[in-house]
Amino acid sequence: MRRRALLGAGATVLGAGALTAAGWPLLSRYAREGLPGKVMTSRAELPAAFRTPLPIPRVLEPVSSNGTTDTYELTQQHAELEILPGLRTAAWTYGGTFPGPTIVSRSGRRTVVRHRNELDRPAVVHLHGGHTPAASDGYPTSLILPADGSYDAHRVHQDMTGGPHGHAMGHGAMDLAEGSRTYTYPFDQRAATLWYHDHRMSYTGAAVWMGLAGFHLVHDDEEERLPLPRGDRDIPLMITDRSFAADGSFQYPWLDAQLRTPGVTDAYMNGVLGDVILVNGAPWPVHQVRRLRYRLRLLNASNARLYKLQLDPQPEGGGGFVQIGSDGGLLDAPRRHDTLEIAPAERFDVVVDFSRYRPGTRVRLLNRFGDGSTAQVMRFDVGSGSPRDDTTVPGKLSDVPRLDPGRATVTRDFHFRGSDVGWTINGTEYEPGNSLARPALGQVEIWRFTTNFHHPIHVHLDHFQVLSRNNRDIGPFDHGWKDTVDLRPAEAVEIVTRFTDYPGTYMLHCHNLEHEDMAMMADFTTA
Template identity: 85%
Template sequence: MRRRTLLGAGTAALGAGALTAAGWPALTRYIREGHPGTVLPSQTELPAPFRTPLPIPTVLEPTSTSATTDHYDVTQQHTDLEILPGLRTPAWTYNGTFPGPTIVSRSGRRTTVRHRNELDRPAVVHLHGGHTPAASDGYPTSLILPADGSYDAHRVHQDMSGGPHGSSMGHHPMDLTEGTRTYTYPFDQRAATLWYHDHRMSYTGAAVWKGLAGFHLVHDDEEEQLPLPRGDRDIPLMITDRSFAADGSFRYPALDPQLHTPGVTDTYMNGVMGDVILVNGAPWPVHRTQRLRHRLRLLNASNARPYTLQLDPQPPGGAAFTQIGSDGGLLATPRHHDTLDIAPGERFDVIIDFARYPPGTHVRLINRNTHGPAAQIMRFDIGSGSPHDDTTVPHRLSDIPRLDPGRATHTRDFHFRGSTAGWTINNTEYEPGRALARPRLGEVEIWRFTTNFHHPVHLHLNHFQVLTRNNRTIGAFDHGWKDTINLRPAEAVEIVTRFTHYPGTYMLHCHNLEHEDMAMMADFTTH
C-alpha cells in the first residue's frame, strides 16, 4: 500500500471516534510530523548537564551456584533515590537501584532468578531478548502478587476494570503467585546484550517509567576470543527519558494517579516522553575516558522516544560508531555509522575509538531527533594520555547462518494500526489467551509487519533476520539477529524467523509502552 493511501486510511479510522477532542490534536500532529509521543514537561528546575559522573550498574553476585546453574535473588521494592540533585525520587526498583543490578550469565549455563515482590502492587518480569521457556517468559498475566498479601485475584481484576483490557480479562485465568516467583533461563543462545523489565498487563509503561528495568548480559567463547575492549571499557548504557514533579517525584500522566486504573490521559496515548535524559539513571552524565577503544552497549529503555545518536564533534573522517552487535549479539562483520537510529527496546553494540580525538576534547553524545534538553544525552571527556591499545575490531566477527526464506512454511501478516478500536494488531485489541498465530517449532516462517504510525515491534522467544524494508533492501540498522524492529509511519518490513525448543504462548507487541498498555499486543502459540 502506498504511503499516502495508508496514512489516509489511518487518519480516517482514527477520526471516526476513537479519541476525544483532547487526544486527537496530538495524533494528527504526529501524522503530520512523523514523531511518536508527546513530551510531558517537568515541574522542577532541571540540572545543568554534564555535572554528574556516569554511574555503572552494579553486577549482581549469585546467591549460590551448582555444576550447571547460577542462582540469583532480586527484590522489587520501593526506594527513594537522588536522581536530581537535592531532591528525592520515590521509585520502584530492583534491589534498590535504577537501573537494577546487572546480571551476567554464560551461554550454555542455566540461570535462575528468584524475584520477591515487596511493592504494593503486582509485577511481572520479562527477559527481553531471552530464548526462554514459556513459564519464565513473563506473560503479562503471570503475576507476582505483593508479599504482604494485600492482593488477591479479585483485586487484580478490579485494577484491570475500566482499562483497555477490562472487558476481556474476566474470562481468562491468570497465573498468580504470592510474594515470589523463580524464572529459569537455560541460555541456549549466543552472547548478547539483554535487559529485564516489568511486563504487567496494562501497567508496563508506568512500571518501567518508575524504575523497573536492568541489564542482563550473556557471554560466550566466540565473543571472548575476539580482541574487543573489556573490563571497565565495556560499558552498558541504558538511555531513558523521564519527567519530574516539583518535589522530585517521577511525573507520569496516568488516568489514576494511584495507578489502580490503567491508562494515560488522551494527550499522551501516542506515548509519553520526558524532558530529562537519564543514562544509567543519571541526568546528562559525564564520563572521563582514556584515548582508547571503548565498547558501548546502547539500550533505548525509553517508553516511546526514539533517538538518532551522534557524536559531537565527529571524529576526523567520520564513521564514529563501529557497530559490532545488534539485539541478538555479534554481527557477521562490523558496520560503520555516523549516526544511529535506535527505537525503544533496541540495542546496539558499538566501538568508539577515542584515540581519534585530541587530548582534552569534550565529546557529546547527542540526539538529532529533537531540540531542547532532550537533544543532549551525555558527554565523554577525553584524557590527556596516549596509552597503548591492545584491542582491535576484526573484519570478521561471527559466522551467522542465514535463514532461507525459500523454505518458509507460512507467511503471516500483522498490521499495527491506530483505529476506532484503539491500538490494534490485525484490527484486534489484545485478549489474553487468543493466539493470532500457531507456528510449529523448527519451521521457518516469514512474518510481515505494516504500520500507519511509528511502532517498534518486539517478538518474544526467538530472534529474527530482516528480509526487506518497504519491498526494498534492508535498512542500515536492520542487520544481524534482531528481536525489535523500528517501523516508521507507513512502513512495511518482512522478517524471517524459526521458533525453537519451547512450546507455549508468547507475545508479539509494540514496544512503545503506552501502545502496548493500550492493547497493541498479540499472543502466538508454538507447538
C-alpha cells in the same frame, strides 16, 4: 475513550504552548520527523548537563552456584533515589537501584532468578531478548502478587480490566504467585546484550517509567576470543527520558493516580515523552575516558522516545560508531555509522575509538531527534596521553547464518493500526489466550508487519532477521539478529524467523509502552 481526536491529528503533536514558552520552534524536530508521543514538561528545577558522573550499575552476585546453574535473588522494592541534585525521587526498583543491578550469564549455563515482590502492586518480569521457556517468559498475566498479601485474584482482575483502557480478560487467564516467583533461563543462545523489565498487563509503561528495568548480559566463547574492549571499557548505557514534579517525583500522566484503573490520559495515548534524558539513571552524565577503544552497549529503555545518536565532534573521517552487535548479539562484520537511530527496546553494541580525538576533547553524545533539553544525552571527556591499546575490531566478528526465506512454509500478516477502536493488531485489541498465530517449532516463517503509525515491534522467544522494507533493501540499522524492529508510518517490513525448543504461548507487541498497555499486543502459540 476520546481516541478519534488523537488519531485524526496525526502521529505526533506536542504542546505548542510549552514549546514556545521554552523558546523552541513551534513544531519540534522530534515532531517534524513524525515520531510518536507527547512531552510532559518537568516542574522541578533541572540541573546543568554534564555535572553528574556516569553511574555504572552494579553486577549482581549469585547466591549459589553449582556445576550447571547460577542462582540469583532480587527484591522488587520501593526506594528513595537522588536523581536530580537535592531532590528525592520515589522509585519502584529491582534491588533498590535504577537501573536494577546487571546480571551476567554464560551461554549454555543455566541462570535462575528468584524475584520477591515487596512493592504495593503486582509485577511481572520479562527477560527481553531471552530464549526462554514459556513459564519463565513473563507472560503479562503471570503475576507476582505483593508479599504483604494486599492483593487477591478479584482485585487483580479489577485493576486490569476496569476503566476505558482495560483489557478483556477472564479470571482463568491469570497465573498468580504469592510474594515471589522463580524464573529459569537455560541460555541456549549466543552472547548478547539483554535487559529485564516489568511486563504486567495494562501497567508496563507506568512500571518501567517508575524504574523497573535492568541489564542482563550474556557472554560466550566466540565473543571472548575477539580482541574487543572489556572490563571497565565495556560499558552498558541505558538511555531513558523522564519528567519530574516540583518535589523530584517522577511525573507520569496516570489516568488514575491510585493505579486502580489502567492507562494514561487521552493526550498521552500516543506515548509519554520526558524532557530529562537519563543515562544509567543520571541526568546528562559525563564519563572520563582514555584515548582507547571502548565498547558501548546502547539500550533505548524509554517508553516511547526514539533517538538519533551522533558524536559531537565527529572524529576525523567520520564513522565514529563501529557497530559490532545488535539485539541478538554479534554481527558477521562491523558496520560504521555517523548516526544511530534507536527505537524503544533496541540495542546497539558499538565500539568508539577515543584515540581519534585529541587529549582534552569533550565529546558530546547528541540526540538529533531532540530539541532543547533532549538534544543531548551525555558527554565523554577524553584524557591526556596515548596509552597502548591492545584491542581492535576484526573485519570478521561471527558466523551469522541466514535463514532462507525460500524455505518458509507460512507467510503471516500482522497489521498494527490506530483507529477509533484503539491500538490493535489485525483489527483486534489484546485478549489473553487468543492466539493470532500457531507456528510449528523448527519451521521457517515470514512475518509481514504493516502500520499506519510509528511502532517498534517486539517478538518474544526467538530472534529474527529483517528481509525488506517496502519490498526494498533493509535499512542501515536492520542487520544481524533482531528482536525489535522499528516500523515507520505507512511501511511494510518483512522478517524471517524460526521458533525453536520451547512450546507454549508467547507475545508479539508494540514496544511503545503506552501502545502496549492500551492493547497493541497479541499472543502466538508454538507447538
